[in-house]
Amino acid sequence: MTRGDPGPALVVCSGGLDSVTLAHRLSAEPGGVAALVTFDYGQRHRKEVDFAARCAKRLGVAHEVVDLTDVGRRIAGSALTDRTQVPDGHYSSRTMAVTVVPNRNPLMLSAAFALAGGQGLGRVAAAMHTGDHVIYPDCRPAFVDAFQAMEDTALDGVVAIRLETPFIHWSKTDIAAEAGRLGVPVAETWSCYKGEAVHCGRCGTCVERLEALHDAGVVDPTVYADRDFWRGEVARWKAGS
């Protein structure tokens, strides 16, 4: 590291469109990326992990998959970790509340900070954006600020690590546009919460992904089981029903 060089970042990467785009973006900036870290908390859309691995390979950086399944299996009540059915529909809808995993980001980011501290890295990056804010309190700016303040006390005199969330005030469409600008291979990212053979096209994140890539004008070669459901869903949601 030279003066002014922030040093490489540890990027929390699920293999989804947002965090893969974040990894591509940071790898092209000063400091670069040291590694991607993916947390396995028993989420049913676990095949994301393969897409995070492919991203690390493309960028020529390390990939760490951290097993948090023993915590995950004890957290009942979220459709992402138990057998509750993942609902179809718009991501902003109230139906998506069943996908809240209580305290997911405090846990994952605390683990990421522990890893970064152990590896001498001064930056942890995560891809929260405005589309997450409505449903997930631990994706909001207030959480990001409070998390940094907490870590500043926890690591006082040990190490200094900065949480970077460059997309925190971006919409999903902004991220999709950035993916297009950076040439991110969007079909090499996984968003679907259902984790079946191909993207379902009907769950909240599929609808959000299809809408964002469309609105950003990005060509999307991803295969979806239902490629057109999102249009009606978005129309219904905008009409307020």
Next chain:
Amino acid sequence: MTRGDPGPALVVCSGGLDSVTLAHRLSAEPGGVAALVTFDYGQRHRKEVDFAARCAKRLGVAHEVVDLTDVGRRIAGSALTDRTQVPDGHYSSRTMAVTVVPNRNPLMLSAAFALAGGQGLGRVAAAMHTGDHVIYPDCRPAFVDAFQAMEDTALDGVVAIRLETPFIHWSKTDIAAEAGRLGVPVAETWSCYKGEAVHCGRCGTCVERLEALHDAGVVDPTVYADRDFWRGEVARWKAGS
């Protein structure tokens, strides 16, 4: 829960004197204890876990042992998790700095909050005290306050969970006296960082434990490999050498 009843707590319990005393204290107070949770992060003094299990059995509450070893093994550089030798000597000495596990409490408390959230519990309790403050920043009052503030944002609108640290302004001797008052079987707690057949009597936590129980006038039937080392060590430390 009736009005004014805080509901039962999830107690973070390592099996050491402090957290076992905390569990006994809270189980005798309104609200009581729902469960003890012990985190296995690959610490070499893993036999603590058995002592936490015995405490849960005594109190008639559940005991959860959560596997965080995959995170722990990636955090190099602490004598508690790797092969660095655990130093002998006074707990407050600089030599104990090698026992710092970066971000240990953010990680463990985030996992505890996730568990509490999943189980509908509104209280998480932990046993940090003033003796921890010098070496471990994530045991200090500033950390506790910042952690609560962080969780208040992370769980906003989902659940409300309070972090309780009734010993945060207590000395180790205060805790030892409380253990005596409550009739905690102190030989049924494990403090030694070395994790051998019996307490070594020479490492930082053994010295601190022996001094505190002595100063509090609590009878200590614990077997130590070296029962008298602490006296000279404390005398040397008080003399400023």
